[in-house]
Amino acid sequence: MFSKEQLPKYKHILNKKNLKMMHYLVSLIILVLTAAPLHTKAQAAPAAQKDSTARRVLSYAQFVKEMVECTAAVYRLENAELRTNPETDREFMPDLNMRPVSTKRLAQGQAEPSIPIQTIKASVDLNDVRFDGRPIFRNMKFTGNEFSSNTISGLLEFRDCTFGAFILLNGKGLNSLRFHRCKIAAMFCVRVFGESLVVKGCTSEYLRLEDSEITDVEIQASNMISGASLIRNTLKNVLLRSVTFGQGIEFNSTVQREIIVDSCKIDSGAYFYASQFPHKNTSLSWSQIAGKNALLVKDTITYRARTDTELADERNYNNLISIYTDFLSLYKTRGDQESYNACYVEMKQIHTRRAGYLYRQRPQLESWFDWRLNQLLEVFSDYGTNAAKGLIYVFYVIIAFATLYLVFPSEVDNLSRTNSFRMFDVVIGYFSTNARLASINEHKRRRALDDLQNFRTTLEVSRTDVPAFIAWLGRPLYGLNKAYLSASAWLMERFDIVPGRWQELSQGRKFWTSMAIGAYMLGFLAWGVVMRFVNAFALSINAFVTLGYGEIQARGVARYLAVLEGAVGWFLLSIFSVTLISQLLQ
Numbered sequence: 096m097f098s099k100e101q102l103p104k105y106k107h108i109l110n111k112k113n114l115k116m117m118h119y120l121v122s123l124i125i126l127v128l129t130a131a132p133l134h135t136k137a138q139a140a141p142a143a144q145k146d147s148t149a150r151r152v153l154s155y156a157q158f159v160k161e162m163v164e165c166t167a168a169v170y171r172l173e174n175a176e177l178r179t180n181p182e183t184d185r186e187f188m189p190d191l192n193m194r195p196v197s198t199k200r201l202a203q204g205q206a207e208p209s210i211p212i213q214t215i216k217a218s219v220d221l222n223d224v225r226f227d228g229r230p231i232f233r234n235m236k237f238t239g240n241e242f243s244s245n246t247i248s249g250l251l252e253f254r255d256c257t258f259g260a261f262i263l264l265n266g267k268g269l270n271s272l273r274f275h276r277c278k279i280a281a282m283f284c285v286r287v288f289g290e291s292l293v294v295k296g297c298t299s300e301y302l303r304l305e306d307s308e309i310t311d312v313e314i315q316a317s318n319m320i321s322g323a324s325l326i327r328n329t330l331k332n333v334l335l336r337s338v339t340f341g342q343g344i345e346f347n348s349t350v351q352r353e354i355i356v357d358s359c360k361i362d363s364g365a366y367f368y369a370s371q372f373p374h375k376n377t378s379l380s381w382s383q384i385a386g387k388n389a390l391l392v393k394d395t396i397t398y399r400a401r402t403d404t405e406l407a408d409e410r411n412y413n414n415l416i417s418i419y420t421d422f423l424s425l426y427k428t429r430g431d432q433e434s435y436n437a438c439y440v441e442m443k444q445i446h447t448r449r450a451g452y453l454y455r456q457r458p459q460l461e462s463w464f465d466w467r468l469n470q471l472l473e474v475f476s477d478y479g480t481n482a483a484k485g486l487i488y489v490f491y492v493i494i495a496f497a498t499l500y501l502v503f504p505s506e507v508d509n510l511s512r513t514n515s516f517r518m519f520d521v522v523i524g525y526f527s528t529n530a531r532l533a534s535i536n537e538h539k540r541r542r543a544l545d546d547l548q549n550f551r552t553t554l555e556v557s558r559t560d561v562p563a564f565i566a567w568l569g570r571p572l573y574g575l576n577k578a579y580l581s582a583s584a585w586l587m588e589r590f591d592i593v594p595g596r597w598q599e600l601s602q603g604r605k606f607w608t609s610m611a612i613g614a615y616m617l618g619f620l621a622w623g624v625v626m627r628f629v630n631a632f633a634l635s636i637n638a639f640v641t642l643g644y645g646e647i648q649a650r651g652v653a654r655y656l657a658v659l660e661g662a663v664g665w666f667l668l669s670i671f672s673v674t675l676i677s678q679l680l681q
Contacts, residue, residue, distance in 0.1 A: 154180035155187040155230050165217040169239075173222040177230070177249075186210060187230045210234045218259075219243065225268075226251050248289075253277050263287055304328055304348075314338050322363065335359055345391055346370050356383060364389040364397050367418055374428040381422065381434035385441065388422075390415045400445045406452040416442065436480035443469065443478040475667065476674045485671040492667065493635045496660045500631035503652040508630065510623035518619055522612065540580060547576055639664035 151174060153161075158177055162170050179188055210233050218239030226249030233254045241260040248268035254275040262283045263272065269289030279299040284292065284307060291311035292304070302323040304312065312325070313334045322342035325333075333354040343363035353376040365384040368391070372379075390398040390411055398411045406412065419442035426435035447469040454462040472478050476485040507514065554569045637647045638657035649657040 150225075151175040153177050154183050156180065156183035159187075159213065159232070159235075162215045162217065162219060163213055165215070167217055169220050170215070170217040171220045171222070172224055175223075176225045177227060179228045179230075184230075187232065188228055212236055214238060221245070221247055223247075225249050232256060258282075319344075343387065343389075350377075352376060354379065356380075359383050361387045363387065364391070364399075366391040366397075367421075368414060370421075372425060374425045377425055377429070379425075380431070381426070381437045381441075385437055388415075388418060388441070390418070400448060403452055403455070406449055412445075412449065416445065419445075436477070439480055440473075440477050444473065447473060472670070475670060479670070479674045479677055482671060482675040482678050485667070485674050489639075489664075489667055489671060492660070492663060493632070493639050496638065496656060497628075497631040497635035499656050500634050500653055501627060503656065504627055504630065505634060505648065505650040505653040506626075506630040508623045508626040510620065510627055514623070515620075518616070522616070540584060543576075543580055547573060547580070635660065640668070 151172075153172075153175060155177055158172070161172075212234045214236045216238050219237065219242045221244035223246045224244065226247065229250045229252070231252045231254060234256070235253070236257045237259055238257075239259055241262055242258050243260075243262040244264065244266070246265045246267055247263070248266070248270070250270040250273075252271070252273040252275070254277070256274075256277045258277065258279045260281045260283070261279050262285075263269075264285050264287075266272070266284070266287035266289055269287060271289065271291045271293065272284075272287075273291075273293040274295070274297050276296040277298075279297060281301045281303075282299050283303045283305075285303075285305045287304075287307040287309060289309055291313065292309055293311075294302070294314045294317050296315070297317045299317065299319055301321040302314075302319050304323075304325045305327055307328045307330075309328070309330055311332045311334075312330055314323075315334065315336045315338065317337075318339045318341070320341045322340045322344055324345040326345060326347045328348035330348055330350050331352045333350050333356075336355065336357045337359065339360045339362070341362050343361055343365060345366040347366070347369045349371040350373060352373060354372055356379040361384060365387040366389060367384075392398050392411060398405055398408070398415060400406055400412055400415055419438060422438050423435060423442070426432075426438060447466065450462065450466040450469055454466045469478075475488050476482065504511070550569070551573050554566055554573070558566050634647050634649060634653065634657065638649070638660040641661065
């Protein structure tokens with residue numbers, strides 16, 4: 096270092112150096128102070144750049160205010176998060192004070208507090224927006240062309256709102272999307288992944304749900320004016336209740352857990368090709384889609400297998416039949432016999448139209464019988480699904496042939512020529528002569544008395560040759576018959592209304608006699624009518640069930656009618672038996 100002699104020499108230099116170092120130190124401090132803002136600004140630049148990509152945070156009141164006050168054609172919100180502000184968002188959040196009435200309380204009939212209608216004139220375009228909490232937007236009218244969103248998440252609910260078009264794309268992480276009593280021109284949900292889509296009491300021109308994976312789809316008490324399309328979706332639970340599909344419904348999706356279609360009205364077509372339902376958990380009665388089932392070939396072309404041009408298309412014909420077979424398998428699994436029969440009948444009607452088309456293309460006896468037998472089965476028993484209907488037609492056939500047997504009787508009755516002429520001869524002889532009423536049938540009475548006398552003689556002669564109980568039974572039988580003949584003779588004598596000739600009676604006696612005789616003749620003819628009906632009906636039943644060879648003998652034209660009825664009865668009873676057995680087995 097330095098010696099003592101050198102110290103005074105370098106003291107000045109040291110002082111000078113210290114001074115210079117002090118100068119450098121001051122300059123350094125000034126330089127640092129000057130560069131600090133620049134350094135801070137340089138460091139702030141990346142931070143500012145980072146903050147520019149941060150999510151924008153808005154309250155729901157701010158969100159609605161921005162939409163209402165937007166004067167541009169489109170209101171856009173990107174990379175944002177909507178959070179609840181307890182001070183400004185009371186009308187949007189049901190869990191804050193002065194909250195709107197909940198859905199449960201609405202079902203109990205409690206009214207919501209009135210909120211003025213807010214009009215949003217601009218179209219709304221949301222991109223990557225998250226809705227925090229459970230917001231409810233009410234009484235909002237979107238007059239712009241559309242309300243579109245891409246990749247929104249959270250729970251979103253609209254009540255009493257009006258939309259031009261609601262479009263939701265890529266709704267990943269969407270907890271729930273709900274609409275209550277809204278009017279929507281068109282609704283499109285494409286590639287939505289979330290928990291639920293709920294539409295209640297709404298009117299929409301059109302609904303389309305496509306390529307989505309949603310846990311629950313619930314549509315109730317709504318009107319889809321131009322129909323709905325649920326295509327290429329994988330859903331877990333579906334509920335369609337009291338919904339009107341004006342232009343039909345296209346349901347080509349997979350339901351994994353449960354689907355309920357209840358009290359829905361489909362005005363046009365029901366297109367279920369390529370749909371997959373859980374058979375045990377599917378509630379869809381055929382009455383809701385009866386006559387509406389069809390195949391959607393293109394967006395505007397429907398295949399129903401009705402015209403010859405459609406019936407010639409074998410590929411689409413088989414595709415349409417496959418829809419019916421899927422439903423038949425579904426109803427059989429659930430044991431829904433009514434829907435199964437209705438679906439089967441409709442499918443067989445298509446088979447009948449196809450058989451008629453094949454006959455017209457290549458007329459042959461076999462194809463003609465195939466076609467006509469299908470038509471007969473439809474009329475007689477609904478293709479073997481309605482045994483009661485077959486029984487009614489059996490009764491119709493029996494009545495029809497019984498009517499023919501009335502015209503061509505095979506039994507002699509009071510309306511026959513022999514009996515009716517004989518009755519008039521007896522009456523005319525009774526009034527024109529002095530014959531008594533008892534004498535008219537005297538020959539019959541004498542014959543009966545002779546038979547009784549012969550019977551008595553036989554009993555007395557064979558008394559020792561037969562067991563005693565035969566004679567014991569024969570005596571009362573003889574006595575009863577003799578008493579009957581005596582009583583009938585006594586009654587005829589007492590009721591002999593013309594004790595002489597007709598000309599010898601007074602005017603008053605003639606009047607009452609005419610009334611009595613008229614009643615007798617009408618009774619005679621009425622009994623003939625009754626017996627003819629009974630005989631005709633008995634012969635018809637006998638011929639129908641025994642192929643014309645029964646105990647009742649048919650005569651004249653009735654013989655040939657009985658053979659024909661027997662053949663018809665054999666055929667119809669065979670069909671009826673198969674139908675009844677089929678229903679019992681099912």
